[in-house]
Amino acid sequence: MLNNLLIVFILNFVSTWIGAFGALFLKLGAPKKMTIKYLIRDYKLMLGILLYVISTVPFLISLKFAPLSVVYPFVSMSYIWIMILSRIFLKENINKFKKWAVALIIIGITLIGLSSGA
Secondary structure, three states: OHHHHHHHHHHHHHHHHHHHHHHHHHHHOOOOOOOOOHHOOOHHHHHHHHHHHHHHHHHHHHOOOOOOHHHHHHHHHHHHHHHHHHHHOOOOOOHHHHHHHHHHHHHHHHHHHHHHHO
């Protein structure tokens, strides 16, 4: 039971980190021109899409170990990673409200995990 929850946490940790990098590259490759030719040639955009696709693999595997109602809330970890990556690579500000939001996300994930009986 606890072992399954640990597996779910690790798989979703990996999945959300990969997905967060996917989001970062989507931002870095955000189209300046909205043409198919431009979109296909933008390697940052393509890398972002590829990372999003790759991030689904550990997520799908984690579904074998716990119910969707337990696994899916772990996806909210991606908000935390996105905030960290945005600060590091995009120099975005992290204010006190964002810090409180991260704390609430962590509390929520913990409560769902503990109440799951996975």
